[in-house]
Amino acid sequence: MKNVTESAGKSQTSMKNNMELTATRNKPSPARPLVTKPSVEMQLAAVVSASVKQVKGNKTNGKKNADKLKEKKRKKDNRTQKLAKTEEVAAPTHFPYFLDDYCPPECACYGRVVQCSDKGVDRVPYGIPYNSRYVLLMNNHISSIQLDLLDEYVSLEFLVLSNNQLTDGAIEGAFEGIPALKRLYLDRNLLDSVPTDLPLSLEELRLDGNKVSVMSEAAWAQCPGLLVLSFSNNSLGNGSDSLPSSVLSPLTKLRTLNLDHNQLTSVPLGLPLSIKELYLRGNHIGQFRGGAFNGVSELMVLDLSANRLSNRGLLRDSLLNATHLESLNLEGNRLKQVPQYLPRSLKTLNLEGNLISSIRKTTLSSLKHLEHLGLARNKIFKVAPGAFKALLVLHQLDLCNNSLRQVPRELPQGLHSVVLTHNRIQSVPRDAFCWGDKSLSLSGLVRVQLEHNLIDMGKLDAQAFRCLRGFQVVHFY
Known part of the structure; x- marks a missing residue:
């Protein structure tokens, strides 16, 4: 009887253990989140x-x-x-x-582009993946960059820190450890000088809208491969004549230099010969001395608008080495005559907003490649007959807002558009648009603007328009 009882007990124990094991095996595992990207x-x-x-x-x-x-x-x-x-x-x-597929909550990530702009952050967010290529942090309140924070970003090529509150001390040593950085935007911050620890790989640097008043050659020795350098709206010059001579000489590959809206009183000397575009608008430049380029320059675009240049300030050798120059902007200066000794390579010449009163016959005759000529907003009352005649490829001529009493004679036959509005024009000579051997063939003009003048339509000579494609080309009102 005892054996039977023990056997029954063992049987019940075994059955209980089996039931517990079965229950354990069949017990549903804890709910797991779906394996979706946000959950992970x-x-x-x-x-x-x-x-x-x-x-x-x-x-x-x-x-x-x-x-x-x-x-x-x-x-x-x-x-x-x-x-x-x-x-x-x-x-x-x-x-x-930081994991490659993680994105800080303050940012939005699109592949290897991390967008943290306009987020109101006061520091670089933690968690930006190390494999990021573009990191955008503009329009925030960032006042410092944590030391060595960016050293591990070996793939970072483009870093934008525009419109923050960075100072010189706050970025010291922050960028030198980024091995692949090509473009760095530090515009609209509180910098007083050029960072001296820029990475060797850098190709574009924007420091517009800071308080930079000086620069040294040592800063550029760190990044000799720089292609684009922008310093607009700073305090360069700051009462002195200009930048130190040859201060940019280490930048032998520089292509674009923007020095708009500073306090320069003369064109810097010893600029790299590699520069193709030079912007100096809105300075205090009254003199363009020879020596800006010590050798044949590759310069193609030069903007000297809104300065204080007079004819005396443009010397014979000012542009002597700019033999590739195609676009010259001298708008808003103090010129009383069309400058002499301009490069023959010019295709665009802007002389608007000066004090020019007359155009001599030979003034522009050497500019055989000129396509666009702006003479608006001067005091021109006299244009010698044939003054534009030699400009065989001239397409656009703007003479509005002057004091002309008649349409200039012998305008180029390749001209497409001529603007003569807001003058004192009373007559249109027969040889203004139609002259020479091709006077009976159709002109290339498609638009002649004569609005706001003193023309008496009843006294117009119809022969003056004989070569035009139709009266729809001429606009009197």
Whole structure:
């Protein structure tokens, strides 16, 4: 009877154990979030945040904590291989450790572009992936960059920090460790000088809208491959004559230099011969001395508008070495005559808003390649017959807002557009538009603007328009 009782007890115990085992096996595992990108990122964000805090306090303890976390993850049951691979976080080896597929909550990430602009942040957000190529942080309140924060960004090519509150001390040493950085925008900050620790890889630097008043040659020795340099709206010159001679000489590959709206009183000397575009608008320049380029320059575009240049300030050798110059802007200066000794390579010449009163016959005759000529807003009352005749490829001529009493004679036959509005024109000579051997053939003119003049339509000579394509070409009103 005892054996029977023991056997029954064992049987019940065995049955109970089997039921518990079955229940354990059939017990539903805890609900897991769907493996979607947002869910994974939220989990990774929490892990990264925890890891960063530990590492910041003590790198050794951080590694141990991370190892414990990794060991704990291995012991979890019923994890598929795919999910385990997705959620696995390797132990951090440096600070801070940011995952390639994580995006800081303050930013928006599009592939390898991280957009953190206009977010009101006061520092560079933690968590920007190390494989990022473009990081945009403009229009924030960033006043400093954490030391060595950017050193691990080995793929970073374009960094925008425009319109923040960065000062010289706040960025010291911040950029030298970025090995692939090509474009750096620091415009509209509070910088007083040029950073001296720029990366060797840099090709474009924008420092517009700061308070820079001086620069040294040493700053450029760090980035000799610079192609674009922009310094508009600063305080360069600051009462002195100009920049130190040859201060930009290390930049032997420089293509574009923008010095608009500074306080320069003369064109800088010893500029790199490689420069193709030079912008000096809105300075106090009254003199363009020879020696701006010590050798044949590659300069193609020169903007000297809104300065204080007079004819005496433009010397014979001012543009002597600019043999490739195609566009020259002298608008808004104090010129009383069309400058002499202009490069014959010119295609565009802007002389608007000066004090020019007359155009002599031979003044422009050497500019055989000129296509666009702006003479608006001067005091021109006299144009010698044939003054524009030699400009065979001239397409556009603007003489509006002057004091002309008649349409200039012998205008170029290749002209497409001529603007003569707001003058005192009373007559149109027969040889203004139609002259020479081709006077009976159709003119190339498609637009003649004569609005706001003193023309008496009843006294117009119809022969003056005989070569035009039709009266729709001429605009009187």
